[in-house]
Structures are given as structure tokens and as C-alpha cells.
Amino acid sequence: MIDYQNVINTIHNDLKDEVARGVVASYIPELADIDANNFGIHLRLMTGETFATGDWNKKLSIQSISKVLTLAMVLPMYPENLWQRVDVEPSGNPFNHLSLLELENGIPRNPLINAGALVIADILVSLLDNPKEDFLNYVRSVVDDPTINFNEAVANSERLTGYNNYAAANLLKAYGNLKNDVDDVLDFYFHQCAIEMTCEQLTKAFFMFANHGNCCQQNKLISESQAKRINAIMLTCGFYDEAGEFAFEVGLPGKSGVGGGIVALLPNHFTISVWSPGLNPQGNSMLGMKALEQFTSMTKLSIF
């Protein structure tokens, strides 16, 4: 029997005073003031047992972690040409890279880089009556928590400074791969990224990917096959140009965000989230990656 509480306490103790903890994202000015000392871990087993340590109950900006949830929301709606509009190949490039998009005629490499997530956002803007509200309600129902919300200051901060995302959206539009108004799609995208959740809420949100498509309340939100595919995309694309490194060090499907959160999972076993706002040069939480590497090494629980 693994003593999970002891494992995560050991990891937390080992890393909490680490000096090399990366740099807090400042290109979204509203995120720049987050205290780099925050460090939390939350583990949720399929049995329903949970284990937590550190700042697991503080809200963090989920940022790109939201891209997995928009994908999960859109897939059961079966938009007919989804996989013609976005591919499923790792990009080997940073999350906000633009030149591949031009080389490949406006078809983003995958739904977890910014350009791909903008295409998914565009599809949701087309399909939903009140896109931002409907997506927020979807996330609230997945987590079974009506208190989850957008941080409007973070969304606005990114709206004022998100030139790279404006460029990506305009490029997609020029290639005919964005159907809606550029500003409407970006408004939706900046809001999905500005949702705040705790580590505990994140392990709930990702439960369906470890549980054959059934969320914590055991409702089937996506099919078993859709869960399998989303996990494959997380494994190959969830950490941008560090997806190989994450598979090598940690060995789990997962997703990071520039708020410093990472959620990862082992199908049939657990979901785990780590928050430490300092990022490495690839934009992934530095301590988060180390903590998860230690977790899968200590427990020997990985997909490999």
C-alpha cells in the first residue's frame, strides 16, 4: 500500500525551499504579482480518496489548462470538420509560435497550442448560444462547483497585451480557419484562460479523463474513445516544446498553464495537480515538473 500523504508531504518538503523555481509569467501583467512561493499539490484517486499539501486550496489562473476543457466540451457536439481544421501532431515549438501556422496554411498543429485553441474557441463561439457563460457553466458542472469564475482583471490584462494571440487569430482568419469575428473569438479565449481554480478543483475537472469519460458525479461527459484521444493529445502536445521532456521525466498525460498549474493523470488510477507559479523557459511550472517527476518515481505509477 502506498502512503500517498507521506509521498506528497515528502515531495513538498523537499522542494518548498528550492531557490531555482523559475520566473512568474509577466507578459500578462495581471499575473506578474503572484507570489512565487505558492506551492500546492492535490491528489485524487479513482476511489474518491484525496490527499493534499501546501497551497492546494488557493485559486490560480488556469490559463492553457482550459484548452483541454474546451476540447472536452466541443468533442461530444461532433463538429463535422473539427480534425480538418486542427491537427493532432506535436508542434515542437513554443505555445505561441506563429511561423508553422503560415507554413501549414492556417491549420494549427494541435488543439493545445494557442492557434489550435483559438480554432476550438471559434467552433464553440459558433455552437453555443452564450459562449462565455455556457463554457463557464460547463466547467462548473464538471467540477460540481458553482463558485468557479473568471478573473475579469486577468482577461482584460490579456486583452490589452495579447498581441501574439491577435496575430494568430488574424492569421487563422486570413486562411479562412476562423469563422467568427476575431474579437469575439479572442474575448472567449481570454476568458477561458482567465478561469480560476484551486488544485482541488483541477483534480476534479480532469477526473473524466482518468475515468473513461465519467466525471466525479459519474455522469458520462465524453465517450471512452474521446477520453482516450484527449489523453493522447495531452501526452504528445500538453507541454509544447517540452512534451517529450515531460513524457521522459514524468510519464503521464497532462497539461500546463502559464499560471503555474499542471494537471496530470493516470487512467484508472488518479488525477494530480501541482501549482508553483515560477515557469521554466518553455512556460511550464519548474517545481511542478520536478514534483511530478518525483511522484511517479516514488510511486512507480506512470503510463510506462
Ligand SMILES: NC(=O)CC[C@H](N)C(=O)O
Ligand atoms: N501557455 C499558456 O498558458 C498560455 C495561455 C495564455 N492565455 C496565452 O494565450 O498566451
